Amino acid sequence: MANIDEIISKLADTLVADYQCGRxxxxxxxxxxxxxxxxxxxxxxxxxxxxxxxxxxxMYKVYTVRxxxxxxxxxxxxxxxxxxxxxxxxxxxxxxxxxxxIENAAEYLTFEFLGKLPKIRALVETDVKAAYDGxxxxxxxxxxxxxxxxxxxxxxxxxxxxLFLLQVPLxxxxxxxxxxSLTGIDIHPGTTIGEYFFIDHxxxxxxxxxxxxxxxxxxxQGVTLGALSTRGGQSLKGHKRHPTIKDNVTIYSGAxxxxxxxxxxxxxxxxxxxFITSSIPDGARVSIKTQELTFxxxxxxxxxxxxxxxxxxxxxxDETWFYII
Amino acid sequence: MANIDEIISKLADTLVADYQCGRxxxxxxxxxxxxxxxxxxxxxxxxxxxxxxxxxxxMYKVYTVRxxxxxxxxxxxxxxxxxxxxxxxxxxxxxxxxxxxIENAAEYLTFEFLGKLPKIRALVETDVKAAYDGxxxxxxxxxxxxxxxxxxxxxxxxxxxxLFLLQVPLxxxxxxxxxxSLTGIDIHPGTTIGEYFFIDHxxxxxxxxxxxxxxxxxxxQGVTLGALSTRGGQSLKGHKRHPTIKDNVTIYSGAxxxxxxxxxxxxxxxxxxxFITSSIPDGARVSIKTQELTFxxxxxxxxxxxxxxxxxxxxxxDETWFYII
Amino acid sequence: MANIDEIISKLADTLVADYQCGRxxxxxxxxxxxxxxxxxxxxxxxxxxxxxxxxxxxMYKVYTVRxxxxxxxxxxxxxxxxxxxxxxxxxxxxxxxxxxxIENAAEYLTFEFLGKLPKIRALVETDVKAAYDGxxxxxxxxxxxxxxxxxxxxxxxxxxxxLFLLQVPLxxxxxxxxxxSLTGIDIHPGTTIGEYFFIDHxxxxxxxxxxxxxxxxxxxQGVTLGALSTRGGQSLKGHKRHPTIKDNVTIYSGAxxxxxxxxxxxxxxxxxxxFITSSIPDGARVSIKTQELTFxxxxxxxxxxxxxxxxxxxxxxDETWFYII
Numbered sequence: 001m002a003n004i005d006e007i008i009s010k011l012a013d014t015l016v017a018d019y020q021c022g023r024x025x026x027x028x029x030x031x032x033x034x035x036x037x038x039x040x041x042x043x044x045x046x047x048x049x050x051x052x053x054x055x056x057x058x059m060y061k062v063y064t065v066r067x068x069x070x071x072x073x074x075x076x077x078x079x080x081x082x083x084x085x086x087x088x089x090x091x092x093x094x095x096x097x098x099x100x101x102i103e104n105a106a107e108y109l110t111f112e113f114l115g116k117l118p119k120i121r122a123l124v125e126t127d128v129k130a131a132y133d134g135x136x137x138x139x140x141x142x143x144x145x146x147x148x149x150x151x152x153x154x155x156x157x158x159x160x161x162x163l164f165l166l167q168v169p170l171x172x173x174x175x176x177x178x179x180x181s182l183t184g185i186d187i188h189p190g191t192t193i194g195e196y197f198f199i200d201h202x203x204x205x206x207x208x209x210x211x212x213x214x215x216x217x218x219x220x221q222g223v224t225l226g227a228l229s230t231r232g233g234q235s236l237k238g239h240k241r242h243p244t245i246k247d248n249v250t251i252y253s254g255a256x257x258x259x260x261x262x263x264x265x266x267x268x269x270x271x272x273x274x275f276i277t278s279s280i281p282d283g284a285r286v287s288i289k290t291q292e293l294t295f296x297x298x299x300x301x302x303x304x305x306x307x308x309x310x311x312x313x314x315x316x317x318d319e320t321w322f323y324i325i
Numbered sequence: 326m327a328n329i330d331e332i333i334s335k336l337a338d339t340l341v342a343d344y345q346c347g348r349x350x351x352x353x354x355x356x357x358x359x360x361x362x363x364x365x366x367x368x369x370x371x372x373x374x375x376x377x378x379x380x381x382x383x384m385y386k387v388y389t390v391r392x393x394x395x396x397x398x399x400x401x402x403x404x405x406x407x408x409x410x411x412x413x414x415x416x417x418x419x420x421x422x423x424x425x426x427i428e429n430a431a432e433y434l435t436f437e438f439l440g441k442l443p444k445i446r447a448l449v450e451t452d453v454k455a456a457y458d459g460x461x462x463x464x465x466x467x468x469x470x471x472x473x474x475x476x477x478x479x480x481x482x483x484x485x486x487x488l489f490l491l492q493v494p495l496x497x498x499x500x501x502x503x504x505x506s507l508t509g510i511d512i513h514p515g516t517t518i519g520e521y522f523f524i525d526h527x528x529x530x531x532x533x534x535x536x537x538x539x540x541x542x543x544x545x546q547g548v549t550l551g552a553l554s555t556r557g558g559q560s561l562k563g564h565k566r567h568p569t570i571k572d573n574v575t576i577y578s579g580a581x582x583x584x585x586x587x588x589x590x591x592x593x594x595x596x597x598x599x600f601i602t603s604s605i606p607d608g609a610r611v612s613i614k615t616q617e618l619t620f621x622x623x624x625x626x627x628x629x630x631x632x633x634x635x636x637x638x639x640x641x642x643d644e645t646w647f648y649i650i
Numbered sequence: 651m652a653n654i655d656e657i658i659s660k661l662a663d664t665l666v667a668d669y670q671c672g673r674x675x676x677x678x679x680x681x682x683x684x685x686x687x688x689x690x691x692x693x694x695x696x697x698x699x700x701x702x703x704x705x706x707x708x709m710y711k712v713y714t715v716r717x718x719x720x721x722x723x724x725x726x727x728x729x730x731x732x733x734x735x736x737x738x739x740x741x742x743x744x745x746x747x748x749x750x751x752i753e754n755a756a757e758y759l760t761f762e763f764l765g766k767l768p769k770i771r772a773l774v775e776t777d778v779k780a781a782y783d784g785x786x787x788x789x790x791x792x793x794x795x796x797x798x799x800x801x802x803x804x805x806x807x808x809x810x811x812x813l814f815l816l817q818v819p820l821x822x823x824x825x826x827x828x829x830x831s832l833t834g835i836d837i838h839p840g841t842t843i844g845e846y847f848f849i850d851h852x853x854x855x856x857x858x859x860x861x862x863x864x865x866x867x868x869x870x871q872g873v874t875l876g877a878l879s880t881r882g883g884q885s886l887k888g889h890k891r892h893p894t895i896k897d898n899v900t901i902y903s904g905a906x907x908x909x910x911x912x913x914x915x916x917x918x919x920x921x922x923x924x925f926i927t928s929s930i931p932d933g934a935r936v937s938i939k940t941q942e943l944t945f946x947x948x949x950x951x952x953x954x955x956x957x958x959x960x961x962x963x964x965x966x967x968d969e970t971w972f973y974i975i
Contacts, residue, residue: 004757008727011764012720018768019702019715023775024791027703034796052344053352065344070337077333090792107329114336118343125348136552136561137513137534141349142415143495146359147502170793177797181832182506184528184853186871188787201531203509203834204547206851206871206903209787221511221531222547222854222872224903227786236786253531253549253581256903256922272581273600275923275941289942291600292614377669378677390669395662402658432654439661443668450673461877461886462838462859466674467740468820471684472827507831509853526856528834529872546836546856547872578856578874578906597906598925616925617939 032090038079039174045076046159050121054145073114081110087170109166116162120155123195127154130198134218149183150199160189193217194247201253208242210260217245220253220272228259228277246282357415363404364499370401371484375446379470398439406435412495434491441487445480448520452479455523459543474508475524485514518542519572526578533567535585542570545578545597553584553602571607682740688729689824695726696809700771704795723764731760737820759816766812770805773845777804780848784868799833800849810839843867844897851903858892860910867895870903870922878909878927896932 019026048055049072052065085106088094094102131144131151138144144151156179160172172189180186184203187193191207194215199205201221207213211225227241240260249264251257252272257264263279270276271287280286344351373380374397377390410431413419419427456469456476463469469476481504485497497514505511509528512518516532519540524530526546532538536550552566565585574589576582577597582589588604595601596612605611669676698705699722702715735756738744744752781794781801788794794801806829810822822839830836834853837843841857844865849855851871857863861875877891890910899914901907902922907914913929920926921937930936 004727007761008720008723011723011761011767012716014768015699015702015719015723015771016716018771023771025701025703025771025775025778025795027792033704036796049340051350052340053350054358066337066341069340070333073333073336073340077329111332117336118339121340121343121348121350125350128350133558136559136564136566137515138559139494139498142352143498145350146361146495147498149502149505169789170796173789173793173797177799180799180853184509184834186851186853190787201511203505203511203531204529204854204872206853221549222529224871226903233783234786234788239786241786253551254579254904258922272583273598273923274943275938276943280945281947283947285946287944288600289944293599293601294612294614295605296610297606297608374665376675377665378675379683391662391666394665395658398658398661398665402654436657436661442661443664446665446668446673446675450675453675458883461884461889461891462840463884464819464823467677468823470675471686471820472823474827474830509834526836528830528836528856529854546874547854578876579904597908598923613925618924618926619937619939620930621935622931622933 032086034083034086034170034174036174036178038083039171040178042076042080042083043156043159043175043178045072046117047155048072049076049117050124050155050159051145054142077110077114080113081106083171084109084168087168091169109163109168112166113162113168120158120162123158124151124155126195127151127197130196130216130218131200134198135200149185150202153179153183153185153187153199153202153205154193154197157187157189157191157193161191161193164189191242210240211242212244214245214247214249214266216248218250220251222254223251224256224258226256226258357411359408359411359495359499361499361503363408364496365503367401367405367408368481368484368500368503370397371442372480373397374401374442375449375480375484376470379467402435402439405438406431408496409434409493412493416494434488434493437491438487438493445483445487448483449476449480451520452476452522455521455541455543456525459523460525474510475527478504478508478510478512478524478527478530479518479522482512482514482516482518486516486518489514516567535565536567537569539570539572539574539591541573543575545576547579548576549581549583551581551583682736684733684736684820684824686824686828688733689821690828692726692730692733693806693809693825693828695722696767697805698722699726699767700774700805700809701795704792727760727764730763731756733821734759734818737818741819759813759818762816763812763818770808770812773808774801774805776845777801777847780846780866780868781850784848785850799835800852803829803833803835803837803849803852803855804843804847807837807839807841807843811841811843814839841892860890861892862894864895864897864899864916866898868900870901872904873901874906874908876906876908 049069052069081103085102088102088105094105128141128144128151131148132138132141156175160175163175164172176187176189185199185205187205187207188209188211190209191211191213193213194217196216197213198218199220200218204222205219206224206226208226225243225245227236242260243257243262243264245251245257245264246266246268248267249270250268251270254273255270255276256274257270257276259277261279262277264270264276265280265282265284267283268280269285270280271285274286274288276286374394377394406428410427413427413430419430453466453469453476456473457463457466481500485500488500489497501512501514510524510530512530512532513534513536515534517537519538519542521541522538523543524545525543529547530544531549531551533551550568550570552561567585568582568587568589570576570582570589571591571593573592574595575593576595579598580595580601581599582595582601584602586604587602589595589601590605590607590609592608593605594610595605596610599611599613601611699719702719735752738752738755744755778791778794778801781798782788782791806825810825813825814822826837826839835849835855837855837857838859838861840859841861841863843863844867846866847863848868849870850868854872855869856874856876858876875893875895877886892910893907893912893914895901895907895914896916896918898917899920900918901920904923905920905926906924907920907926909927911929912927914920914926915930915932915934917933918930919935920930921935924936924938926936
């Protein structure tokens with residue numbers, strides 16, 4: 001065992017020496033570390049406040065709604081204020097600030113944010129309605145609240161966006177990335193979203209920071225609302241790089257809509273897999289031209305019933321026949 | 326601190342008043358809340374029963390297989406019956422039922438379901454074989470059982486489907502959405518799936534409620550087996566909206582197959598990114614026509630070796646050259 | 651209750667009989683089960699060592715860096731050695747080995763691996779730089795380290811790859827599949843990756859076992875670096891089936907690059923949704939030809955501003971108008 005101790009000791013020496021190399025990943029901020037678990041816990045408790053009737057709080061044995069909500073609010077206030085203070089401390093703006101100044105700012109931001117909860121709840125109600133009305137597979141609004149990943153991502157996004165507007169660093173993105181991890185839906189906290197937003201299935205959706213989404217918009221899995229190019233890197237920060245989606249728009253699965261000048265007009269329907277890099281006027285229904293498909297058979301077969309298909313019939317005479325993975 | 330107490334008290338008042346607005350998100354069902362953590366725990370214990378030799382049960386210090394399985398079955402019976410009773414209580418069918426009636430129904434459904442476990446295990450064995458035979462990167466069946474997300478999603482789907490067939494509300498979808506969250510694979514519990522089903526990679530797969538999948542089917546990441554349109558919303562509930570996939574079909578990554586009348590015949594291979602909205606006869610190999618690509622260079626370059634490519638060679642004379650993100 | 655006991659007892663009998671059927675999913679390896687929770691815990695502690703200044707260790711109340719690192723190293727050494735011993739025991743190579751031989755091999759592999767940590771850290775620093783330089787939405791390197799799923803997947807991949815090179819079974823894949831589950835990014839531990847690797851958004855990315863990636867490569871969500879066909883199944887094991895990506899390449903969202911002979915040359919840019927199955931020479935910028943889109947309106951509308959679009963204007967005269975989901 002002495003041997004193991006020695007090896008570990010040498011490894012520790014090597015690593016400690018390595019930490020002195022001035023790498024950008026080696027800032028030792030022992031008092032300025034946001035706690036991911038606490039940020040997620042805050043998010044979960046905020047969801048309990050939003051859907052007060054749905055998630056029983058196993059921790060507090062409190063049965064009246066008001067007491068339960070008060071306990072949740074006290075918990076969120078304490079922890080959110082603490083986490084905001086931590087992230088403010090390492091932001092350039094507060095570099096030379098006194099602890100008291102940071103604490104006051106954190107408290108102010110916490111209460112400003114909590115004051116938005118009724119507004120958030122009013123929006124979330126419209127989202128639940130939109131999901132129920134829009135999805136034939138939905139058996140009840142309960143099913144949506146308990147199990148739909150789209151709703152989870154939207155609620156998280158609405159919460160994180162309010163913190164983003166208050167210019168709280170780091171925490172909003174930690175929240176939306178938690179939702180991204182659980183749902184595969186990546187909505188930047190900077191995104192502006194109107195009422196009645198519905199996401200179905202959702203995996204693979206990416207919605208960029210400066211996207212603006214109107215009311216009654218419906219988006220399916222794999223949709224990107226993105227930037228045209230990011231070659232500029234940090235020099236593009238703050239510019240409108242992502243599209244504007246007007247009211248009553250439906251965007252089917254796999255479509256990409258790119259660019260800060262791209263405006264999708266009211267009542268537009270964008271078909272699956274469409275690749276849009278310029279504006280679309282109100283009322284248009286845009287779909288990709290029916291794909292040309294190639295058909296091959298190992299024998300004589302009945303006719304394909306797709307009138308748009310380009311049909312080739314030939315024997316497959318060898319194993320080298322190439323098919324696209 | 327008095328100040329903080331006051332602010333929180335006012336926030337609580339505002340929220341409690343807000344809960345009285347009759348929003349659809351505010352049904353207070355304190356005794357009718359399924360417990361997501363318990364549903365996930367039931368699912369994990371069912372997996373332990375399915376793969377009895379693979380997942381040691383850290384909780385019970387029981388070393389004989391029979392005792393271990395008995396303990397797991399008792400645990401699942403107790404908790405599943407409880408969760409089923411909870412969801413039955415809030416379903417319209419049992420609105421006016423006595424507690425005893427609900428308890429009896431929950432017990433009946435629990436044992437009906439548990440009786441399907443040997444059938445589920447027989448199917449899962451074929452899925453593990455299909456994964457090993459189909460994936461050159463698989464080192465062993467152990468690796469598949471311990472780490473393949475596709476298998477996780479399939480096993481969950483087979484469990485949830487049996488509960489769905491017994492018309493248990495909410496719980497099947499909570500199970501498949503848990504798998505969706507972990508794997509990015511979204512299989513509705515209504516989906517019918519044959520033997521030897523293999524999903525590789527899997528992220529982004531969406532398989533709709535009324536999809537029927539035959540034996541020996543292989544599906545890659547990003548495939549959608551979906552509906553042609555959901556404009557009808559709730560009016561489409563119960564209709565066959567999703568495709569039928571016959572035996573021995575392979576569907577490569579990113580393909581979409583849409584519509585309730587769409588039948589993919591036996592032995593068909595669907596190429597990557599194909600967009601299929603009508604039936605394909607047995608034995609066809611369908612691929613998208615080779616994409617036309619545009620090439621640009623900043624200098625004179627050697628010839629591109631893709632015979633299908635449309636090649637353009639010109640100097641890139643400025644930084645405004647547009648390329649597609 | 652006697653009734654329930656009886657039913658459970660019969661269910662247990664049925665299942666125990668079923669376990670005797672010789673199914674491939676029924677190998678009872680009570681002493682050869684890797685523990686997923688421990689593998690994930692090892693991974694998390696390795697991340698704490700890599701980013702020593704960022705993740706406070708709540709478990710050990712140790713405030714000097716050296717002591718903290720030593721504790722983490724001891725913990726990882728103990729647990730990794732144990733898990734490696736477990737997986738070696740069930741690998742064919744060690745089938746008839748003595749316990750001591752396995753223990754020694756596990757210890758050797760553990761320390762070989764730990765010796766790679768400074769190298770891993772040096773690479774990870776370049777990845778953090780690449781993310782900051784490449785993403786206009788990044789506010790700080792802190793935000794990247796705390797919340798970017800792409801970085802999480804890359805760090806996990808770099809750790810798992812070193813274990814893969816040491817031919818440790820199962821554990822590397824369990825690590826990368828954990829990252830896949832959290833991020834939607836599926837990087838096989840066999841993948842070779844150069845410096846300054848950046849993944850943006852990431853959901854849906856699949857990178858196959860024999861892929862080689864050069865320095866300064868940037869990849870977006872939904873990209874597949876895959877095999878052309880896997881019809882060969884297990885017979886293809888060990889062959890180069892996935893592409894080679896040279897230095898300074900950017901691959902935009904949804905592109906697929908397939909095949910073991912496919913080489914993407916230096917400084918290439920691959921546009922979104924491109925489908926590449928043959929090599930691309932240095933310096934090329936490849937994009938798909940602008941998609942032909944079909945436009946329909948329910949009335950007279952202003953002109954579409956996409957010069958490449960095929961525009962059709964006609965009244966939508968009935969509800970049966972077909973649009974692509």
